[in-house]
Amino acid sequence: MEHKSREIKQMFDDIAHRYDLLNRLLSFRTDVRWRKKAIKLVGIQSGQTVLDLACGTADMMIEMDNRVGGVNLIGGDFSYNMLKLGYDKFQDGSFSVSDAHMLPFKSNSFDRMTISFGFRNVTDKPTGLKEMHRVLKPGGKLCILEFSQPEGFIFSRLYRLYFTKILPFIGGIISGNREAYDYLPDSVYKFPKKEVYRQMVLEAGFETIDFNPMTFGICDATICCKSNG
Ligand SMILES: C[S@@+](CC[C@H](N)C(=O)[O-])C[C@H]1O[C@@H](n2cnc3c(N)ncnc32)[C@H](O)[C@@H]1O
Numbered sequence: 001m002e003h004k005s006r007e008i009k010q011m012f013d014d015i016a017h018r019y020d021l022l023n024r025l026l027s028f029r030t031d032v033r034w035r036k037k038a039i040k041l042v043g044i045q046s047g048q049t050v051l052d053l054a055c056g057t058a059d060m061m062i063e064m065d066n067r068v069g070g071v072n073l074i075g076g077d078f079s080y081n082m083l084k085l086g087y088d089k090f091q092d093g094s095f096s097v098s099d100a101h102m103l104p105f106k107s108n109s110f111d112r113m114t115i116s117f118g119f120r121n122v123t124d125k126p127t128g129l130k131e132m133h134r135v136l137k138p139g140g141k142l143c144i145l146e147f148s149q150p151e152g153f154i155f156s157r158l159y160r161l162y163f164t165k166i167l168p169f170i171g172g173i174i175s176g177n178r179e180a181y182d183y184l185p186d187s188v189y190k191f192p193k194k195e196v197y198r199q200m201v202l203e204a205g206f207e208t209i210d211f212n213p214m215t216f217g218i219c220d221a222t223i224c225c226k227s228n229g
Helices: 003-026 030-042 059-067 080-089 125-135 153-175 178-189 194-203
Strands: 049-053 072-077 094-097 110-116 136-147 208-210 219-225
Touching: 003 030, 003 080, 003 153, 003 178, 030 059, 030 110, 030 136, 030 219, 049 059, 059 072, 059 110, 072 080, 080 094, 110 125, 125 136, 125 194, 125 219, 153 178, 194 208, 194 219
Parallel strands: 049 072, 049 110, 072 094, 110 136
Antiparallel strands: 136 219, 208 219
16 A cells, blocks of 8 residues: 555544544534435435445445435445444444455446545545446446535635634544644645546546535535446
8 A cells, every 4th residue: 555545544543433523513414414415316226236435434324224225235445443433333234444446346346336525535546436437337326425625705715714724623622633634624625626537537437427516515426427338
């Protein structure tokens, strides 16, 4: 594993015990609404086999199970501590220690795939996307739920103030790891711009990509489809 990726894994191992609390607190529970919308957009149905990559503490898997039911759910993450908390919360799925750069699954395995608030942490994004494309079945869909940069002069400034100053301050105090909560806005502002992102997804082999901005563009549920052929 590459150095930067190892650091990110260590960071999530370190903050795992406070992750859920801070998630709810710092997003004012909006993350729950974003997850629901993402699940609806990617079109998960009973009987499907779904991989939730970078599953963390399994919130997305729990939401899928509550909303749809009868889904064969697999959670993959490279942080053992996050996975362990996920397993403690949700026993109706299976969990696999998985690095997005080299997924331990056969090609054409999954009907649907989600990655929520995980993709920006994947250090080699083109490789990660190629792996996601490989393990999806033909006609399968991937939803990348990720923070984005809001538009609008006043809102984007207010948001930047909250995201780069207030959030790291509170996150640092509660988790005891200020660096992790400085890294969060940093990774969002360094995320590839829309056109580069679109190109990256198409070059990984996906046939289509659709952006679905939410809450003034703070978050986006990007749907990527693998062709049937
Ligand atoms: C911000 S958390 C999101 C967790 C969960 N998906 C959620 O929505 O709450 C990011 C997760 O991505 C995982 N992650 C980061 N890079 C990864 C990689 N290269 N492969 C697998 N998991 C990764 C981290 O371990 C962490 O659990």
